[in-house]
Each structure stands twice: as structure tokens, then as C-alpha cells.
Amino acid sequence: MGEFDLIERYFKRPPRQANVGVGDDCAVWTPREGHQLALSADMLVEGRHFLSTVDPVHLGHKSLAVNLSDLAACGATPQAFLLSLSLPRVDEDWLSSFTQGLFDLADAHACELIGGDTTQGPLNIAITVMGDVPHGQVILRRNAQVDDDVYVSGFLGDARLALEAFRGAISLPESVFSTARQRLECPDPRVALGQALRGVATAMADISDGLVGDLGHILQSSHVGADIDVSCASRLMATSALWHCPEDLAFTCVLSGGDDYELVFTAPPSKARSVQLAAEVTGTRVTRIGRTTAQRGLILRDAHGLAITPALCSFDHFA
């Protein structure tokens, strides 16, 4: 099967919102008046972001999910994406499964594949996603104010826990491993919550490199610090296994595990009710974990209010 047949068979679908979709030199798309575009690009490399043994359905899902998570972090509504795919060979079973996972998630968010590229080479998946936001309502990292509350969506740590189990560093009961693995391989981007927090959250980021690292980006961009209650953070632990693994590993998973694709955000105490409402309306758990401070830097406190300094850092591809 050649390149054009491959595109025709697996990637071409009738355009919906796009004026011109897959198959011309460019995709053509008319943005809504009065809206700003939010754009993000993420690249997934075999052996770095996923194991060669991963189910291609999950890989298709995750490739788009990590991009949708960036839109969620800006409060944007997904609209369209472009996929550039480098494949070692044409494997029809693989392509069929990969596109199933990809399009199921795309359809769930009405996010249309409008273009891209396919070529031969080491397996590499590069997606650029576009969303829109009513003008001036985008939620950035840089607008957190002093004395804002700091919140986290959902649960943290599962993805890292699954990774530790894959590495053989920890042994987990099958049911726990299966739940943790699902969160690692099929993250659920918080798109609805992101949009519900427009006009509520002052700053927001998605947690891809770990809570401490990604909250750190907000604090640095906003020129504030934060005081985080780790006993709140411990309530963020997702699976019962985290209660049974060594305390330092549990902290590492929750505070700097990464690959969680939850949202960390700030909002003034006056908006606490609106945060709760956004959580309820979107069926998303939201936990308050601390408060921003005029004093720069991030302080983690235990249940007795004492500052702790675990060896935590965020994920860095070249560190």
C-alpha cells in the first residue's frame, strides 16, 4: 500500500467544520469571529513516551489526549488537529487500531483531523491541535495572584506508579496495576473542566511533568510563591496501592510523577463556590491543596505545618 492509499484508507474523512480537510496542500478553516485560537504541538517518540508493546488503540488515544490536555489548560474548546506520522512500515492492523483510538477520542471532543503528513522512519507521532476561546478568556500560566487558592483536578500518581511497576521497581496486585496502567496509557484530558473554569481560574497548567514542576511554571510565570499542604496532597493519591507503597515513592508519584494530565490551577477565595460548581457541572473531582504567597518559591508543609523538602523535580527530556 502506498502513501496516498494509506491516507485515503485510514485518515481521510468527509470535512465537517473544515472548509477543506485532508488531501490538498493545506487544510482550510474559518475561525469564529470574536474568538482567539489556542494552538499546541506535542510529539511522541517510541521508547521515550511509550513502549513498543503498547496497545496501538491506547497509543492513538494518548497521542491526541496529551494535546487536548494543553487546550484544556487554556480553557479552549477543541476544534481541529493535524497529524504527522513517521512509520517504520505500513502495518494495516496497527494503523487500524491506532486510528480507532485516535478518532474515538477526536469524535468525543468534536475535534476534526484536517491535515498532516505520513512518511517512513522511526515511529514518531507529532500532533498540532487547535482550539478556540472567546476573546480575552484564555487562561494562562502568568496571571496567578497572591493569596489565590491552589487546586488540582482528579487524582495524581497512577501513571508513575504503573511506570514503576513496568520497570519492576514495585509489585502491584493485578487489579491495581490494571487501573494504574489505564491512567498511564489512556489519560482522560480535562477538557470540560478547563472550559468551565473560564472567568474563574486566574492561572492554569496541565500536569504532564509532575505537580511540583507544572505548578512551578505557574508560580514562576506569575511571580508568586505557594504554600502547599502535603496532607491535602496525600488525598490526591489515586489508587489504594499508593497507601501500601513506601512513603517516599508515594510522595514522588503524587508530587512529581508526571503523565497525569490533570489540571493545576489558581483562583481567588471569592471564587471558591464557582470552582466547586465547575467541578460539579463537569463531574470532576477538584481538591484545594494550598495557597499562593507573595514570598517566591514553593513550600511543602506536612500535617503539622512543618516545611519538608523531598527530592522532587519535574521531568526534563534532556536532564
Next chain:
Amino acid sequence: MGEFDLIERYFKRPPRQANVGVGDDCAVWTPREGHQLALSADMLVEGRHFLSTVDPVHLGHKSLAVNLSDLAACGATPQAFLLSLSLPRVDEDWLSSFTQGLFDLADAHACELIGGDTTQGPLNIAITVMGDVPHGQVILRRNAQVDDDVYVSGFLGDARLALEAFRGAISLPESVFSTARQRLECPDPRVALGQALRGVATAMADISDGLVGDLGHILQSSHVGADIDVSCASRLMATSALWHCPEDLAFTCVLSGGDDYELVFTAPPSKARSVQLAAEVTGTRVTRIGRTTAQRGLILRDAHGLAITPALCSFDHFA
């Protein structure tokens, strides 16, 4: 050097048109009212699209050039791009040269880097480019009419000639090789000509896979055929070397060489003067090579009007 330092040092520049550029979860960009967006993505893989010995300045140029060429083919004005880059290691000299080539071309077209991703892995460069076109003026492949003239910009065949020389299949004088290599490694996307042909060309494509293949896409999408005079095509030969290489290789280079990044387009005979004007205004050579026909299929004729059928096909990454 870590991932964030790398982005800070080599890729972060103050936003210009973008509301938010590199460094948040998403780039934010406000499209102009009454304009449509044209979007394209191209991925370059080492060993497939470029040799490991290529000058990184040229590689940075070409990575963006092939994307700008897609915008040119739609008559779009470049606005912004996102870059996803997978690197085996952090090589500061390489990054410095690569970004020089990239940003020199980007600046020449006022096309702003607004976001992207960096990761570790086999060298892979994935760019998504965005341009805009006044509403309804985009030039697609599918609107060629019967009895339109068929035109090609610039010269064809140099890139393939350089490739044949690299492969050792042909020996070229140093000055000829150097010119041909420049065209292979530093193609000049026909952005100004593409825009000048708005309202003039009925259909257009850029020549990345070879004239016959890319004209074939126009014919297929437009449900027409074409009758091409190969003696016109021979005037498309770029370097004097093409006159000295075997005739079948010369034909292959010009008609199906690929990597030319010229434009092939159709326009009604009534617009012949406008085509000439667009060529003059943008300082681009344009050659009429034939005419579209109601009869489907592509016929190539020699100087005596006899149909010839050289073994030509367009480039296919998985063929």
C-alpha cells in the same frame, strides 16, 4: 542543558503577532476577521528527507521552506508556525545553526514561531504552518477547468540532479553540482507568486513529489485531463548540466524529479496577461507547458506532437 533552557535559549523570542508565544500550554493567536486559515504539516526524517551530512543551517531553512511552499500553493500569506523537534542529544552548535537557517527564512516571510515541543529521540523535524487568505480566495487543487492553460514556476530538476550526483549515478562539474545542491538543500518557496495568483489561478499545487505526480493531483481532483508539450518542459531545465546528461535522466529530473518546491497551476487563457503580470511583479519565471482537456488522463507530447510515455511516477514514501 535541560529541555527548558534549550527552549529558552534557542526558540523563545518576544511574541509579535501572537498574543502568547512559546512558553505556555498553548500559543494564542487572533485570526484576522474575514480571513480563512490555511494549515499544513510536514515532517522531515533523517536518512529519508535529508542526509546526516547536511549543513544544519540549510536543514533549518528547508524544514520551514517545504511548509511555506504548501501555503504558497494555496495562495496563503504565512503567519505563524509550530515546531516539534526530536533530537538524539543537545548539540549547541547544531541548534545554533539550525535555528539560524530556520529563523532567517521565517523572518523573511514574517512567519512567527509560536509554539512546539522538544524531546529526545531519532532526529525528526515536524512543523505545522498557518497562513491566511481573504475569505473565498484560497486556491485549491480541485477547481481546474477544461481548456485552462497549465503553467510551472521557475526551473525543475535540479534537486533530483543533485541527488543523483550524491548517489554517484552521475558526475557533475563542481559549479553545476553546487547550484543543483543549493536548490536541493535550500529551496525557495514561491510564497509571493502564490499570493499574486489569487483570483487568477483556478487550481494550484506545489511540486514536491514531481511535476507529473503533482499535476496529476490537480487533474484528478478537478476531474480533467491535460496535454503537456514536453518540448516546453525541456525549457524548464534549470542547469546546463541537464543538457549534458542522458535524455531519459533529464526527463526524469524535470518531469518527476521532485523536491523542486515550484508551483504548477492552471488559469483560463483569458487570464494569460494576469499570469504574466503576477510573474513580473514577483520576479518569478513562469512557463506555459500545456492545456487541460475534457479527456481524463495526462498526455505528454514531443516536439512533433506525438504522445510519449516515459516511465514516470511521483514520489511515494511507502512505494
